[in-house]
Amino acid sequence: VQLQASGGGLVQAGGSLRLSCAASGGTFSNRNMAWFRRAPGKVRTFVAAIERSGQNTYYADSVKGRFTISRDNAKNTLYLQMNSAQPEDTAVYYCAADRTGRTYSPPTRITLASTFNYWGQGTLVTVSS
Numbered sequence: 001v002q003l004q005a006s007g008g009g010l011v012q013a014g015g016s017l018r019l020s021c022a023a024s025g026g027t028f029s030n031r032n033m034a035w036f037r038r039a040p041g042k043v044r045t046f047v048a049a050i051e052r053s054g055q056n057t058y059y060a061d062s063v064k065g066r067f068t069i070s071r072d073n074a075k076n077t078l079y080l081q082m083n084s085a086q087p088e089d090t091a092v093y094y095c096a097a098d099r100t101g102r103t104y105s106p107p108t109r110i111t112l113a114s115t116f117n118y119w120g121q122g123t124l125v126t127v128s129s
Helices: 107-111
Strands: 002-006 009-012 017-024 033-038 044-050 057-059 067-072 077-082 091-097 123-128
Touching (some): 002 091, 017 123, 044 067, 057 067
Antiparallel strands (some): 091 123
């Protein structure tokens, strides 16, 4: 499975940006997907996840109400709509896919980086104040 993230760039605080992640080499609709990010000098952290059906989504508290994760299984593409961006959202954003598309128990396992087997190369988002 290959994942190609795009859409990063420079945005002013309060602005919006939409990230995309194009998947190839596997059955996209059979995989749970997620976005993680790594801010400068910090560890990688969870941002948002979506189950393979798109029915259930999960968000980090820091982005809840501002970011929306979605997927288009017909286009093999994952999205992250970022609204009301803040300087603390500055980071390299990575998309990730799991191998099995299973339902996790507890469901919050989908927020763990160790759950995911395939990673994109990252796209840089810079939010200026």
